[in-house]
Amino acid sequence: MSDQLLRTAMAAAQVAAPELLAAFRGQMQVDYKRDRHDPVTEHDRRAEAAIRDLIFREVPDSVFVGEESGLTGSGEVQWFVDPIDGTANFARGMAFWCTSVGAVIGDRIVAGAIYDPVAGTLFAASADGGAWLNGQPLQSKAVADESEAVLICGYPVPRDFRADGRAAALEHQGQLLETVATLRRPGSAALSIAHVAAGWVDAAAGFGVNAWDVTAAILILRQAGGRYHPFGLGQRAAGDPDHQHPGYLALGTGADYPTLQRICQEISARREQSRTALHAVETAAIQS
Numbered sequence: 001m002s003d004q005l006l007r008t009a010m011a012a013a014q015v016a017a018p019e020l021l022a023a024f025r026g027q028m029q030v031d032y033k034r035d036r037h038d039p040v041t042e043h044d045r046r047a048e049a050a051i052r053d054l055i056f057r058e059v060p061d062s063v064f065v066g067e068e069s070g071l072t073g074s075g076e077v078q079w080f081v082d083p084i085d086g087t088a089n090f091a092r093g094m095a096f097w098c099t100s101v102g103a104v105i106g107d108r109i110v111a112g113a114i115y116d117p118v119a120g121t122l123f124a125a126s127a128d129g130g131a132w133l134n135g136q137p138l139q140s141k142a143v144a145d146e147s148e149a150v151l152i153c154g155y156p157v158p159r160d161f162r163a164d165g166r167a168a169a170l171e172h173q174g175q176l177l178e179t180v181a182t183l184r185r186p187g188s189a190a191l192s193i194a195h196v197a198a199g200w201v202d203a204a205a206g207f208g209v210n211a212w213d214v215t216a217a218i219l220i221l222r223q224a225g226g227r228y229h230p231f232g233l234g235q236r237a238a239g240d241p242d243h244q245h246p247g248y249l250a251l252g253t254g255a256d257y258p259t260l261q262r263i264c265q266e267i268s269a270r271r272e273q274s275r276t277a278l279h280a281v282e283t284a285a286i287q288s
Helices: 001-017 017-023 044-056 087-092 158-164 168-180 191-197 211-223 259-288
Strands: 030-032 039-041 064-068 070-073 076-083 100-104 109-115 121-126 131-132 150-153 182-184 203-206 227-231 247-251
Touching: 001 100, 001 109, 001 121, 017 044, 017 076, 039 044, 044 064, 044 076, 044 100, 064 168, 076 087, 076 191, 076 203, 076 211, 076 259, 087 203, 100 131, 100 191, 100 203, 100 211, 109 191, 109 211, 121 191, 131 211, 150 168, 150 191, 158 168, 158 259, 191 203, 191 247, 203 259, 211 227, 211 247, 227 259, 247 259
Parallel strands: 064 076, 150 182, 150 203
Antiparallel strands: 030 039, 064 070, 076 100, 100 109, 109 121, 121 131, 203 247, 227 247
16 A cells, blocks of 8 residues: 555645646735735645545545645545645745645554655655655765754744744754854755755754644655654644654754754743643633
8 A cells, every 4th residue: 555655645746736837936816824924825725626636536545634725534544735835935936845745544654755846856755665856766964063064944933933032032043053054944844854855955943844844754854864853842742743743853864963953952842831831820810
């Protein structure tokens, strides 16, 4: 079954690519979900519908979890899908976005594919096999010294200011800048982690992702020899599936990066403490 799921993931990740490429850098209507930092276009919705139709046709025994349409279907296999991871980039014509499709049985990620239509790069992985880039074996690599590393990290964004406080968030950002050689924030968690898997950057970190952003990328990175560290940020327990955690640190093969790991752990611990304190206040208010 794993071969079928991999083939389906790869096909699903590419099915909407012609339409998306035709729309890219053209005129389009941009709407917003939570706020101006969370855009969506008609192309997100149409691409997700095409992916959903393909998955249900190929694997009827499926639950589909999409960023735009939510949960539909029932069955053994869960599919976590982001039709355009990096919508803000897509909408403005910046070539750093992708389609991500990951398959999960139980809590185990079994297949995943990420397609970058602009570059024509297809990252794929199977739990029973390895990881591939355009059909060739994929092997991660990273510099050993974190002071020479290239890190992709979008922290902080406005929601991080609200969660951590502006001063603390900027302090953590300063620590990140001082720890590595180069910090980039192009957007798209899925494509960022895929670049770590390919050895094109050394590490990536994020503190506000969803399962549809990272499910495929986790498997691709690990099967390529990299490491993925999930962080609960006070929202998930240590035993929860890795793809359900909202924070992560992705490291290429050969990377240890103790300072970077410490900073990520501090951000997560601060979020957990804040949530614990808020819960205590709410409980006290209910009991009073």
